[in-house]
Amino acid sequence: MARKSGPERREHGSDRRKQILAIAAKLFATHGYSSTTVRDIADEAGILSGSLYHHFASKEAIAREVLLTFLESLVAQYEEIVAADDDVRTTVENLVRVSFAAIQDQTDSVGLYQNEALFLQTQPGFEFIGEKSARIEAIWLEQLRRGQDQGSLRETLDLPTLYRFIRDSLWSSVRWYHPGGRHTADTLSATFLDLIRHGILAD
Amino acid sequence: MARKSGPERREHGSDRRKQILAIAAKLFATHGYSSTTVRDIADEAGILSGSLYHHFASKEAIAREVLLTFLESLVAQYEEIVAADDDVRTTVENLVRVSFAAIQDQTDSVGLYQNEALFLQTQPGFEFIGEKSARIEAIWLEQLRRGQDQGSLRETLDLPTLYRFIRDSLWSSVRWYHPGGRHTADTLSATFLDLIRHGILAD
Amino acid sequence: MARKSGPERREHGSDRRKQILAIAAKLFATHGYSSTTVRDIADEAGILSGSLYHHFASKEAIAREVLLTFLESLVAQYEEIVAADDDVRTTVENLVRVSFAAIQDQTDSVGLYQNEALFLQTQPGFEFIGEKSARIEAIWLEQLRRGQDQGSLRETLDLPTLYRFIRDSLWSSVRWYHPGGRHTADTLSATFLDLIRHGILAD
Amino acid sequence: MARKSGPERREHGSDRRKQILAIAAKLFATHGYSSTTVRDIADEAGILSGSLYHHFASKEAIAREVLLTFLESLVAQYEEIVAADDDVRTTVENLVRVSFAAIQDQTDSVGLYQNEALFLQTQPGFEFIGEKSARIEAIWLEQLRRGQDQGSLRETLDLPTLYRFIRDSLWSSVRWYHPGGRHTADTLSATFLDLIRHGILAD
């Protein structure tokens, strides 16, 4: 039956909220959104599942907040980089760098984005995913085109396809990159940039 | 030859079975394994959900069969290519080609693999995913090392990391590549090979 | 998350369905719609609550079917009576008679209607309640006006108000009339008709 | 006079209490007791649901107080009328008049009584509903019998049944009578009295 919803739900970012968001992000990223139950989240937070609803309106709202926070911060960083108006080489380098930094510092948010965005995008209330993703793509394509225009990028490259390959290999690394091993976000950025710039062939 | 009485659940690939597997693969790939219900599958097959259990032992068994069929055929193709003992350039070219062909011809199986393998891998009965993936990785690394050994690949490349970038960008294309557009599996292969060989910089 | 709903739900009026509808009607009528849980209904039917959903899409759907069935049958009877084109006295007598017969024979449906219609009417999917009620009111008003026109009813009567008093006293009797006591549906009809016709004063 | 320490929960009718009682009565009457949540009440009062418990011991206690206040005031008025020892005609007229006045002035309390008394009556702590209702019925029956005894009411009338018809049509009007339309409590009283006295037939 149709229910109205009053207030009684915190909006301000209390510590408890942030803690729950972090827990949920981790579970969503590792077990999948659908497979993660609100009881899983509540258990990990040390409260009962019903108590989650004191902080969030729904399971969807939790995922929404995780993704929105991540995408907004990423887009903000991207736009700051673009606004600096550096040369293409520097700009792309910075885009790559903040991306790997996000993978390192917001692993679970990126994991959720990488694994579930396609599905969540189709759900009402998650339209922002498509919008932010489009903004990100536009920024990348703009730089790649600028590079092509000024002759530093090969003319024959199909930019939309190129972007997709770059995007997928970059962000998919969230699935296998774990800090503390051979790589840091910085060395990964360098490796990645070297690879897409010069390819794998000798000479 | 002695014919033992068959199992309760048919193993022989009847048309109905194949049809259901195809339906399930499509739903698993597009809506996710957890989000797809056996009723969704049965609805699309025009039967009641309970009737599915005449053909398959469980929902997991359906996913298992889809993935196993795909991975076995892919590994078989990979091993045939390696067995041909061509030069590295040709071998890698063939590995890429059959991969994009699989993406084109077995889109849903690849989609399921790409989206859910990480999760399913942890479930009992799905150990083969890890095994087949390891075999695929071994084949690729073997070729990359061979290329490095004979001087056609840059010495400084970190091969495990390189492999991951190649793998992720290649297989992720199942999410955006739709036959009938700018690309075919063949042109995508060519574009991809060109990109990873020479990178994006001019000169 | 938005769910699609396939078939897998019986529509044809099986015995089980009818039995469940009767149980639900009784519980709705006696304990109230909101206070009756699907588990209450299932318990009385001797099944688990989840099994109810093999027969009905929702708790609302059960209430809807009970009310719709009752209102459609009542309106059909009313319209048959009107179609007979008897004189006002006979027509009104018949309207009263079938109403008390419904109270006797479909006590629980009438009880649900009497106690919860006002609330349910506001819920989506229950618009038919208002429509049927309006049809019933129109039929009554038509007869009352006919009576007034031909002089058998007092001219000074405010018909809409009169109708409401008649309607409320008639249908409210579902709350206290229990067959097997002093009254039958027929004697109640007679008592009621006598009362509204002649009032309570002597002479 | 010795002042004992008050109970934890205030009993004295503070403004806040009265305001909350009015809000609750309105919600109970319009949405039903079970369907109204304490949060609904708190929202409307501009406080959090937990804060209600500073004023009332429970949701039931709120409904109890609304109903008890109404029933006590009604019975008091009824008894005052009876105590005046007027003739039957005047007494009944006064009973009707104060009833419609209550419907007009305490609409929500009457609405709660009319819609939920049957259900609440069965709950522990609400036994007073049955008691007060019995007192009301006794007063009415006493007057009706007095009327019959002195010959002003028809002898053939079945008084208990008559009472129920009168009671139901009278109090049910809370569902449709809204001040400001064609009727006031006074004209409704007159209309009602005229109807039950003389019936609907001409002559």
Next chain:
DNA sequence: GATGAATGAGTGTTCATTCAT
């Protein structure tokens, strides 16, 4: 007098699965 966080039981509903027919 009110808040904010939580409880614990319960609500309608879903879903993989079973099985007699």
Next chain:
DNA sequence: AATGAATGAACACTCATTCAT
């Protein structure tokens, strides 16, 4: 091969209530 009815556990969510602050 399929149906129709059911299970049993789980699910997201609600709600009256408590209580330290």
